[in-house]
Amino acid sequence: MSKKLAGLTKFNTRELFGPLLTVLILSIGVGAISASLQLAVQFALCNLVMVIALQVFVGNSGVLSFGHGAFAMVGAWISGMSTASERVKGNALALQELWQPLVGFNLNLYLSILAGMVLGALIAAITGAFLMRLNGLAAGIATFALLGLFYNFFFNNITFGPGSQALPAVPKFSGVYEPLVLSLIAIVVVYLFNISATARNLRASREDLLAAPALGVSIQRVRWIAFTISGALAGLSGAMYVHVAGTWQVQDYYLVFTFLTLAMLVIGGSASLWGAVVGTLVVTAVGQILLLWEQGKSIVGIKLDLPNGARSLIIAGSLVAMLLWRFAGVTNGKEFSIPFLGKRKSG
Amino acid sequence: MKKTKRFAISISALMLAFAGLVGCSSDNGGEAIDCTEPILIGAAMAQTGFMSPFDGPALATAQIAVDKINAEGGVNGCQLVLEAVDTETNPDKGQQIATDLIAKGAKMLLVTCDYDINAKSSQVANDAGVLVVAPCVGSTAMGPDNGLDLGYSMGSAVPGEAAIMAEYAFENLGKTVTLFKDMSIAYTTSQCDAFETRYTELGGTVVSTQQFTQTQAGALDKPVTAQVANAKKDGAEVIALCSYPGGGAQALAAIRNGGVNTPVISGFGMDGAFWLGAVPDLSNFYTVTYASVFGDDPNQKVVDLLAAFKEKTGQDAATGGLITGASTIEAFKLAAERAGSFDGAALAAEFNKFQDEDLTAGPTSFSPDLHVNVKRPMAVIAVNGGKHQFVEYRAAEKPVL
Numbered sequence: 001m002s003k004k005l006a007g008l009t010k011f012n013t014r015e016l017f018g019p020l021l022t023v024l025i026l027s028i029g030v031g032a033i034s035a036s037l038q039l040a041v042q043f044a045l046c047n048l049v050m051v052i053a054l055q056v057f058v059g060n061s062g063v064l065s066f067g068h069g070a071f072a073m074v075g076a077w078i079s080g081m082s083t084a085s086e087r088v089k090g091n092a093l094a095l096q097e098l099w100q101p102l103v104g105f106n107l108n109l110y111l112s113i114l115a116g117m118v119l120g121a122l123i124a125a126i127t128g129a130f131l132m133r134l135n136g137l138a139a140g141i142a143t144f145a146l147l148g149l150f151y152n153f154f155f156n157n158i159t160f161g162p163g164s165q166a167l168p169a170v171p172k173f174s175g176v177y178e179p180l181v182l183s184l185i186a187i188v189v190v191y192l193f194n195i196s197a198t199a200r201n202l203r204a205s206r207e208d209l210l211a212a213p214a215l216g217v218s219i220q221r222v223r224w225i226a227f228t229i230s231g232a233l234a235g236l237s238g239a240m241y242v243h244v245a246g247t248w249q250v251q252d253y254y255l256v257f258t259f260l261t262l263a264m265l266v267i268g269g270s271a272s273l274w275g276a277v278v279g280t281l282v283v284t285a286v287g288q289i290l291l292l293w294e295q296g297k298s299i300v301g302i303k304l305d306l307p308n309g310a311r312s313l314i315i316a317g318s319l320v321a322m323l324l325w326r327f328a329g330v331t332n333g334k335e336f337s338i339p340f341l342g343k344r345k346s347g
Numbered sequence: 348m349k350k351t352k353r354f355a356i357s358i359s360a361l362m363l364a365f366a367g368l369v370g371c372s373s374d375n376g377g378e379a380i381d382c383t384e385p386i387l388i389g390a391a392m393a394q395t396g397f398m399s400p401f402d403g404p405a406l407a408t409a410q411i412a413v414d415k416i417n418a419e420g421g422v423n424g425c426q427l428v429l430e431a432v433d434t435e436t437n438p439d440k441g442q443q444i445a446t447d448l449i450a451k452g453a454k455m456l457l458v459t460c461d462y463d464i465n466a467k468s469s470q471v472a473n474d475a476g477v478l479v480v481a482p483c484v485g486s487t488a489m490g491p492d493n494g495l496d497l498g499y500s501m502g503s504a505v506p507g508e509a510a511i512m513a514e515y516a517f518e519n520l521g522k523t524v525t526l527f528k529d530m531s532i533a534y535t536t537s538q539c540d541a542f543e544t545r546y547t548e549l550g551g552t553v554v555s556t557q558q559f560t561q562t563q564a565g566a567l568d569k570p571v572t573a574q575v576a577n578a579k580k581d582g583a584e585v586i587a588l589c590s591y592p593g594g595g596a597q598a599l600a601a602i603r604n605g606g607v608n609t610p611v612i613s614g615f616g617m618d619g620a621f622w623l624g625a626v627p628d629l630s631n632f633y634t635v636t637y638a639s640v641f642g643d644d645p646n647q648k649v650v651d652l653l654a655a656f657k658e659k660t661g662q663d664a665a666t667g668g669l670i671t672g673a674s675t676i677e678a679f680k681l682a683a684e685r686a687g688s689f690d691g692a693a694l695a696a697e698f699n700k701f702q703d704e705d706l707t708a709g710p711t712s713f714s715p716d717l718h719v720n721v722k723r724p725m726a727v728i729a730v731n732g733g734k735h736q737f738v739e740y741r742a743a744e745k746p747v748l
Contacts, residue, residue, distance in 0.1 A: 164533075
């Protein structure tokens with residue numbers, strides 16, 4: 001058994017700067033092409049932060065979580081609610097029953113994003129204390145229940161939000177740069193966590209639930225730490241999303257969001273940070289290409305007339321194919337590397 | 348070897364990513380009044396998905412109005428062009444389409460007839476300083492209270508519609524009512540709430556409120572047998588049904604099959620004949636809607652538009668809501684000519700001054716605070732023996748705001 005385990009062990013400049021530069025160059029390059037692509041890049045960056053949040057927990061612990069949408073939901077909620085204009089909060093049709101203190105509750109954009117992270121982390125820490133005892137199927141279902149709980153609360157509650165309707169007029173980012181910088185910071189944070197002893201212990205528990213405790217790893221503790229950190233990042237993702245969409249709607253953080261980001265993680269390769277980045281890029285790009293084909297436009301001269309809905313079908317199909325033939329994802333769970341460059345340096 | 352393969356895969360993934368993101372381009376065109384290129388009106392509306400029965404016909408009549416105006420010489424000497432991209436009733440797609448259309452220089456954006464679906468696309472236009480109009484949103488959400496200073500609805504909103512229902516019912520049908528309140532969407536709940544307010548204000552009595560829900564697919568959640576039994580016990584002179592088909596039609600069928608033959612009054616949600624199969628030989632049923640699509644509307648503009656619609660699409664109009672699409676374009680023309688500009692803020696300033704303007708949808712007024720019509724006359728249509736018959740146009744004496 002000389003198989004090297006997937007995951008980072010020690011700091012490596014290339015492994016960190018590979019993803020950073022990739023995201024940086026693609027975001028700026030693609031965002032400059034057109035207004036709608038700029039918007040697509042902003043949404044992709046929100047998804048990216050969510051996917052790396054999932055990577056921190058799911059990738060390192062091997063425990064599936066469907067519950068991160070809940071953290072994004074509350075992060076987006078507090079960030080949107082604290083920045084929407086007072087006039088809208090006091091008058092909008094959907095907010096007639098809003099709890100009065102919320103109407104006057106105002107933060108600036110960046111503080112509101114921080115609040116989103118803190119609330120995401122807090123909810124993750126509280127729920128994680130209980131959920132982290134579970135393994136396998138039970139963990140997946142329990143986190144799914146958590147998502148359902150928060151969704152149903154917000155969907156039906158009109159005291160703390162717009163219920164099933166929209167909270168409008170949330171201020172937006174002025175362009176690609178703000179979400180880009182936030183994403184890059186998130187990547188650095190995740191990288192530093194992934195090379196820490198805690199993350200290594202967590203990965204040990206992923207590989208062997210019996211051997212890890214024998215080596216002195218408290219599985220529940222390391223999982224809880226990762227869950228809380230990923231809760232903060234999911235909160236950040238939601239807070240970014242609300243400032244790209246300009247509107248808070250509870251449906252945005254529910255099933256489609258949860259499954260899309262999980263698909264990105266699995267397609268890219270859940271074991272590595274690079275996998276999370278590649279998965280987000282590939283799924284976003286394929287989605288955009290298929291979208292244009294659905295609309296009957298041509299891409300670099302290729303034009304296919306796809307029926308509406310083909311996009312979702314193909315993304316779902318590629319997820320199945322990935323799970324069947326390349327379980328570890330496009331990157332095979334490895335971190336960023338340039339083989340030729342590596343050889344030249346060592347040789 | 349293995350490393351190289353992985354590298355190749357990663358790089359091809361990246362190239363794929365880049366190709367995908369590059370595959371679209373846009374051009375920023377048209378400032379000020381310059382008619383070398385036609386004036387672009389964008390439509391981020393649903394041609395598929397559950398909003399398409401409302402959006403589709405309105406979009407078709409908008410195109411009819413554009414063609415008509417172009418044939419008559421355009422607006423401020425400029426030709427108009429309507430570009431519609433299907434949002435599939437998906438808010439996120441709508442937002443991206445709106446962004447694209449506005450980058451192309453659209454001077455007005457038409458959006459889906461439901462505020463919860465169009466919230467994102469409306470805000471894109473509003474933030475970019477572009478006039479944004481939903482042809483048939485029935486709530487008062489489009490407007491400054493929701494942060495949309497440049498947002499309007501050409502529809503006739505619930506405060507007026509429900510008041511007309513209550514006033515007509517009180518005067519002509521009876522002084523006691525049982526409410527059948529569909530809890531599925533905001534439109535129907537607010538409709539019954541406003542009906543109750545106006546009806547009791549007039550001196551009528553609400554005997555009971557029977558609640559029910561329908562699924563997204565448009566079928567009753569559960570049978571309404573118990574609710575019908577309660578209504579029978581009530582013995583009220585009128586039933587107000589705040590709903591929409593198919594669940595609304597199923598509820599109506601249950602009412603009639605339960606032996607309750609009292610008059611039933613509904614709003615725009617129950618307009619049209621397409622659901623009558625669920626309630627054969629329906630009688631003693633009334634709807635309040637935009638116009639009659641049954642060939643007996645007294646308004647010549649409506650008759651002409653319906654004929655043009657039939658010619659263009661080969662189909663009969665399903666409901667009266669479609670006239671708002673044409674009216675949106677007419678309103679744009681009126682405002683642009685008065686303002687002598689296509690600037691969003693200038694157009695909105697003219698919209699705010701609208702005072703009973705003569706559009707196909709009827710006299711249309713806006714104010715700086717209220718960006719939807721609540722005083723416009725609506726058609727009351729009676730159904731007897733399964734046949735629709737126009738009764739009258741009437742406006743709310745007192746909208747429930």
